[in-house]
Amino acid sequence: MSAPMKPTILNLLTSLKDSGRRRKILSALVIGLIFLAGASLKGVAAPGVPHAGTGIHDAVETYTFTIIKDNSVVSDLPDIIQVHVTPTPAYPPGEPLTFSIQGSTYTPTIYTDASGNAVLQFSGVNPGPVTVTIYKGQNTLGPVVGTVTVNFIATPGPIDPSKSYIGVVQTPNIADGVSQDIVKAHLVDIYGNPMYNTPVDFSIVSGVASFVAGPTVSTDPLSGAHPGEAFATLVSTTVGSVNVRAIVGGVTLLSSNGSTAVPVLFVVGPPDASKSLISVVHSPETANGTNQDVVKAHIVDANNHVIANASVTFAIYSGTGQFVGNATVTTDVNGDVTIPIVSTVAGDVQVQAQVNGTSISNGAGGTTVTVQFVADVPSTATSYISVVHSPETANGTNQDLVKIHLADPKGNLIGGAWVTFTILSGTGQFVGSATVQTGGPSSGSFGEFTIPIVSTVVGDVVIQCQVNGTPFIFSNNTDGGKSVKVQFVAGAPDASKSVISVVQSPAAADGVGQDIVKVHLVDANGNPTSGTVTFSIFSGTGQFVGNATVNVTVDGTIALVSNVVGNVVVQAQLPDGSFISNGSGGNSVTVQFVAGAPVASKSLLSVVQSPATADGVTQDVVKVHLVDANGNPTTGTVTFSILSGTGQFVGSVTVNVNVDATIPLVSTVAGDVVVQAKLADGTFVSNGSGGNSVTVQFVAGPGVPSAPNAPSGKGTMLTTIKNYAAADGTAIDKVNAHITDAYGNVVKNEVVTFSIRTGGTADGTAQLVGTVTVTTDANGNATMSITNTVAGTVWIDATIIYNANPTALIDGSYQEVTFVNQPDVTNPETKLIVIVYEALADGQSTTVVKAHVVDQNGTALPDQEVKFSIDSGNAQIITPGPWKTDPNGDVSIDLTSTKPGFVLVTATVSVSGVDKPITFGSPARVKFAPINIYVPKVFTPNGDGTNDILKPILVGISAFHYFNVYNRWGNLVFTTQDPNHGWDGTFKGVPQPVETYLWIAEGVDINGKKIVAKGMTSLVK
Known part of the structure; x- marks a missing residue:
C-alpha cells in the first residue's frame, strides 16, 4: 500500500475512443460512506439522471482528480475525492463512474453532475492510506480512468492557526460578580479536523475579571456538544471592557478581525435604591417663589457603579414647594442629577427621589432630605402694626400695648428683625428699650414684638416704627401706614379736685319745677374723668328727680323738686365716701324753691262735645282748666296731642291758656280718639279721674257698596x-x-x-x-x-x-x-318632607319639616288641617297652630331643641272627619347638633349635580375663618374663607385622583370660642 496522499490535485488524463458507438453521458453527484479495514465498506450514491444520446463521436475525455479532504481522523470526518470529466466535444452530464475502494467490496456508481463532477466521501476506521480505483461505466468492467490514494490518521494533527480562532459567545453582562461573559476557542488541525480534548490557556490581557472555572479549559471531546471548542466563562465586579487571549501549545489564537485578543464587556446593573443617595446641594433659600434650593440624587447599582441616563422621579414628601421643571429627570455620566425647588412658604420641605418606583436612601436610614425656605425681606403688603391693648389709665403705671407683625411678600413671618418704636405725637414713654427684635420661630411670638407704653397725660399717643433702621409703611393703617394710635384716659375722680355747683335756681315749689345741681369730675392730675356720684340732701325739703346715684362723664347734673318753699342744701359723694368740694372750702351747695306755675295734677282736662260723625267735618271738642299746686287758677302754655286713635285738631295744637281753653277735632276714621294736654314742663293735665287723657268718639256714616275714599284694604x-x-x-x-x-x-x-x-x-x-x-x-x-x-x-x-x-x-x-276632594294618604305625594335637616341645639335654631297633601288624583289640596306631633326625641314645635296647607298643598313647622340628638316627627290629616296618618316620608327625621364644623366623609365631583362640591357645614359658628383641604402628601389643594364656596375636586383646574384627603376648618362659635375641626374625606368618582 502506497503512502498517504497529500491534499493536492492529481491530473490524470486518459484518452478513450469509442469507434462508431453513441456515447452515453450520465450526470450525478454521489456521496459515499465507506468503512474500511475489517469493516464493511459501503458507498451511498445519489443517482443522477442518465442521458441517452445517439450518434457516433470520436472524442477525447479528460479526467481531473481532486482530493478535497484528506487525512481525516478515523471514525470522524470523511475524506473526499472529486472526479471532474471534461468531454471534447462537450457532452451532456450524467456519465457513470464506478469507484472501487481498496479493501472493500462495495463499488458505488456515481454520475457526473451538471458541472461534470462526481464526488465520493468516505470515512475510515483504521489509520493509513487507502487507494481508490475509478472505472468508466456502471461497473468495474469498464476501463480504468485513474487511481487516487487518500490517508486517514488516528488523532488530530498539529493546530492550524489560520483556521483556528478565538471568539465571543456571550457579552455584555452585569458587573455583579455573578453574571457571566463567555469566550470560545475553536481549534482545527492542519488537516481541517476539529481538535478535541485539547487544553486551551485563556488569559486576561486587560481589564478586571476572573475566570469562573480557571483559565485552562479543554476542548469538547468528539462525543461532546461542541467538539474542538473550549469555553471560558468570566465574571467581574468592575464595569468596563476585558480583553481575553487564548494560547494553544504556544500558538496564540486570532479573532475574526486578526487581533490576538477578544473584548468582552461588563456593564452596570439596575439602580439600587439602598446604595443610591439623595442629598442637599444648596439650602436654605428665600421663600419668594424664585430663589432655589437644590437637591441631588446619585444613582448606583448594587456594586456602587454609577449609572448614567437613569430616570429619577423627585417628589415632595412634606412641606410646601414646587420643582422647577419636570420632576422626572435623567442622570449624567457620573450618575448624578440635581433638581431645583422654589417655594413661597417659609419652612422645611422634605424631598424624596425614586428610581424604578423605589425611594432612594438619604444615607442615614431614611429616604427623605430636608431643604429650608426662609422669609424674604419685610413687605408692606403683609406686615402691620396694631394696637393690642388700649385705653389705659394715665397714671404712669398702667400700660397700653402696641404690636408689630412682620412678614415677607408671601406672608412668611420674619423673626430676629430689629424694630425701633417711636412716639410721633402725644405724651407717653415706652417701658424698656424702644429698639427690639421680633420673636423667633420657637418664641411663641414668631415675627412679632409687643411693646408697652405708659403716660400720666390723658390723650392719644401716635406711635411709629422703623424696621432695620428704615421707616416702614404698614398696609393696614389709615394714615398711610405710618402709625397707630393708643389712648390714655383719666383716673378715678378726686373729691378735692372735683367741684359741685348750682346750675339752676330758684324753681317753683310745686313738685314740678326743678332746681339743678352739677358736679364736674377730675382725677388727681386734674384730668377730666368719669365716675359714679351719689347726691344727698344735707338740709331742707326736696326730692331728687330720678335716681340719686348718677354715672357721670366729666359733668353730671341732677334735678330737685319740692312742694315746700325754702332752701335745700345738697352734697355729692364719691364711691370712696368722700364729698366733692364746692371750690370755696366747703362740700355742699344751696338751691331755692318758690311758688307759681300750673300743676297738671290739679288742673283738669275734659270733653265738651262728642260723638261726631267721622266725615272730616263734624267736630268733637276738648277743654283744659289750669290751676297751680294749691288749686289757684293760673295761666300757662298747653300743647294738645292725640295719644291714640285717628283725628286732627282744628287750629294750632299749642295754646296759651288763661285758666280755660278749648280745641276742636275732626276725623274720617270711626272710633275713639284719646287726647292729652301737656304743660310747658312736659307734664300731662289730669282728667280728674286718675288719668291724664280724655276720649272723644267718631262714628261711622251710612254703609256704601264701595268706598274709594277709604284707605287701601279698609273699604267695603x-x-x-x-x-x-x-x-x-x-x-x-x-x-x-x-x-x-x-x-x-x-x-x-x-x-x-x-x-x-x-x-x-x-x-x-x-x-x-x-x-x-x-x-x-x-x-x-x-x-x-x-x-x-x-x-x-x-x-x-x-x-x-x-x-x-x-x-x-x-x-x-x-x-x-x-x-x-278629600286628602288621599295612600298617594305617595301625600308625604312628609324634611326641609332643614340639621340645626344647633341652642333652643333658637330651627329645623323645618313640611307636609304636602294631595287628593287621589295627585292634585295639591289647600286649606287642609295637618296635625304634627313629635314621635321621639326632645324638641318643641314653635310654629303656632292650627297648621293648614297653603294653595300649593304645603304646610311647614319649625322645631327647636336644647338637647343634641335626633327627633322623629309624624303627622295626620283629616279625611272625612277622621285623622289619618301621613305614612310616606314618615317619620321625618331631623337632627339637633352641638356646636361644631362638619364636613361630609365622601363627595363625588363627577358633574352629575349631586354631591359635587365639598363644603363645611357650620353649626353654631358666628365667624368662619378658613376651610383647607390637603392631599396625601400634605400639599394644600384647596382653601377658602367663604363657607359657601366649596372644593370641586380640582387643583389648578386639574381633577385630583380618587383617594382620601385631610381637611381642617376653623371658626368662632356663638359663645366666642375658637373651633378647630379636622377630619378625612374621600373623593369618589
Whole structure:
C-alpha cells in the first residue's frame, strides 16, 4: 500500500475512443460512506439522471482528480475525492463512474453532475492510506480512468492557526460578580479536523475579571456538544471592557478581525435604591417663589457603579414647594442629577427621589432630605402694626400695648428683625428699650414684638416704627401706614379736685319745677374723668328727680323738686365716701324753691262735645282748666296731642291758656280718639279721674257698596275667608261681606243679601247655609257658609240697599270659592318632607319639616288641617297652630331643641272627619347638633349635580375663618374663607385622583370660642 496522499490535485488524463458507438453521458453527484479495514465498506450514491444520446463521436475525455479532504481522523470526518470529466466535444452530464475502494467490496456508481463532477466521501476506521480505483461505466468492467490514494490518521494533527480562532459567545453582562461573559476557542488541525480534548490557556490581557472555572479549559471531546471548542466563562465586579487571549501549545489564537485578543464587556446593573443617595446641594433659600434650593440624587447599582441616563422621579414628601421643571429627570455620566425647588412658604420641605418606583436612601436610614425656605425681606403688603391693648389709665403705671407683625411678600413671618418704636405725637414713654427684635420661630411670638407704653397725660399717643433702621409703611393703617394710635384716659375722680355747683335756681315749689345741681369730675392730675356720684340732701325739703346715684362723664347734673318753699342744701359723694368740694372750702351747695306755675295734677282736662260723625267735618271738642299746686287758677302754655286713635285738631295744637281753653277735632276714621294736654314742663293735665287723657268718639256714616275714599284694604269688600273645603256636602267654604261708610269705617247692623251667581264649575250643586240675608256685626262683617257635593268652583254675590237700590252689588264683583276632594294618604305625594335637616341645639335654631297633601288624583289640596306631633326625641314645635296647607298643598313647622340628638316627627290629616296618618316620608327625621364644623366623609365631583362640591357645614359658628383641604402628601389643594364656596375636586383646574384627603376648618362659635375641626374625606368618582 502506497503512502498517504497529500491534499493536492492529481491530473490524470486518459484518452478513450469509442469507434462508431453513441456515447452515453450520465450526470450525478454521489456521496459515499465507506468503512474500511475489517469493516464493511459501503458507498451511498445519489443517482443522477442518465442521458441517452445517439450518434457516433470520436472524442477525447479528460479526467481531473481532486482530493478535497484528506487525512481525516478515523471514525470522524470523511475524506473526499472529486472526479471532474471534461468531454471534447462537450457532452451532456450524467456519465457513470464506478469507484472501487481498496479493501472493500462495495463499488458505488456515481454520475457526473451538471458541472461534470462526481464526488465520493468516505470515512475510515483504521489509520493509513487507502487507494481508490475509478472505472468508466456502471461497473468495474469498464476501463480504468485513474487511481487516487487518500490517508486517514488516528488523532488530530498539529493546530492550524489560520483556521483556528478565538471568539465571543456571550457579552455584555452585569458587573455583579455573578453574571457571566463567555469566550470560545475553536481549534482545527492542519488537516481541517476539529481538535478535541485539547487544553486551551485563556488569559486576561486587560481589564478586571476572573475566570469562573480557571483559565485552562479543554476542548469538547468528539462525543461532546461542541467538539474542538473550549469555553471560558468570566465574571467581574468592575464595569468596563476585558480583553481575553487564548494560547494553544504556544500558538496564540486570532479573532475574526486578526487581533490576538477578544473584548468582552461588563456593564452596570439596575439602580439600587439602598446604595443610591439623595442629598442637599444648596439650602436654605428665600421663600419668594424664585430663589432655589437644590437637591441631588446619585444613582448606583448594587456594586456602587454609577449609572448614567437613569430616570429619577423627585417628589415632595412634606412641606410646601414646587420643582422647577419636570420632576422626572435623567442622570449624567457620573450618575448624578440635581433638581431645583422654589417655594413661597417659609419652612422645611422634605424631598424624596425614586428610581424604578423605589425611594432612594438619604444615607442615614431614611429616604427623605430636608431643604429650608426662609422669609424674604419685610413687605408692606403683609406686615402691620396694631394696637393690642388700649385705653389705659394715665397714671404712669398702667400700660397700653402696641404690636408689630412682620412678614415677607408671601406672608412668611420674619423673626430676629430689629424694630425701633417711636412716639410721633402725644405724651407717653415706652417701658424698656424702644429698639427690639421680633420673636423667633420657637418664641411663641414668631415675627412679632409687643411693646408697652405708659403716660400720666390723658390723650392719644401716635406711635411709629422703623424696621432695620428704615421707616416702614404698614398696609393696614389709615394714615398711610405710618402709625397707630393708643389712648390714655383719666383716673378715678378726686373729691378735692372735683367741684359741685348750682346750675339752676330758684324753681317753683310745686313738685314740678326743678332746681339743678352739677358736679364736674377730675382725677388727681386734674384730668377730666368719669365716675359714679351719689347726691344727698344735707338740709331742707326736696326730692331728687330720678335716681340719686348718677354715672357721670366729666359733668353730671341732677334735678330737685319740692312742694315746700325754702332752701335745700345738697352734697355729692364719691364711691370712696368722700364729698366733692364746692371750690370755696366747703362740700355742699344751696338751691331755692318758690311758688307759681300750673300743676297738671290739679288742673283738669275734659270733653265738651262728642260723638261726631267721622266725615272730616263734624267736630268733637276738648277743654283744659289750669290751676297751680294749691288749686289757684293760673295761666300757662298747653300743647294738645292725640295719644291714640285717628283725628286732627282744628287750629294750632299749642295754646296759651288763661285758666280755660278749648280745641276742636275732626276725623274720617270711626272710633275713639284719646287726647292729652301737656304743660310747658312736659307734664300731662289730669282728667280728674286718675288719668291724664280724655276720649272723644267718631262714628261711622251710612254703609256704601264701595268706598274709594277709604284707605287701601279698609273699604267695603267681599272676601273669601275659608276655601278649599271638602266636597262632601258638610264641609263649608265661607265668604265675608265687610261693610263700611265712604271713609272705610265699619258699619254694623247693615243687611247683606248673598246669592250664587251662575258661572262656577260646580254651582249647580252648591248650597248656601241658612238664610240668604245676614246683618253685619260690630266689625261690619256678615259671613255666609257654602257647602257642595261636587268638587269645583262656585261664584258668590253680596248686595246691600243703597240710595234706594235694593241690590247694590258690593265690591263690584263676585268671590269664587273652591271645593276639593278629600286628602288621599295612600298617594305617595301625600308625604312628609324634611326641609332643614340639621340645626344647633341652642333652643333658637330651627329645623323645618313640611307636609304636602294631595287628593287621589295627585292634585295639591289647600286649606287642609295637618296635625304634627313629635314621635321621639326632645324638641318643641314653635310654629303656632292650627297648621293648614297653603294653595300649593304645603304646610311647614319649625322645631327647636336644647338637647343634641335626633327627633322623629309624624303627622295626620283629616279625611272625612277622621285623622289619618301621613305614612310616606314618615317619620321625618331631623337632627339637633352641638356646636361644631362638619364636613361630609365622601363627595363625588363627577358633574352629575349631586354631591359635587365639598363644603363645611357650620353649626353654631358666628365667624368662619378658613376651610383647607390637603392631599396625601400634605400639599394644600384647596382653601377658602367663604363657607359657601366649596372644593370641586380640582387643583389648578386639574381633577385630583380618587383617594382620601385631610381637611381642617376653623371658626368662632356663638359663645366666642375658637373651633378647630379636622377630619378625612374621600373623593369618589
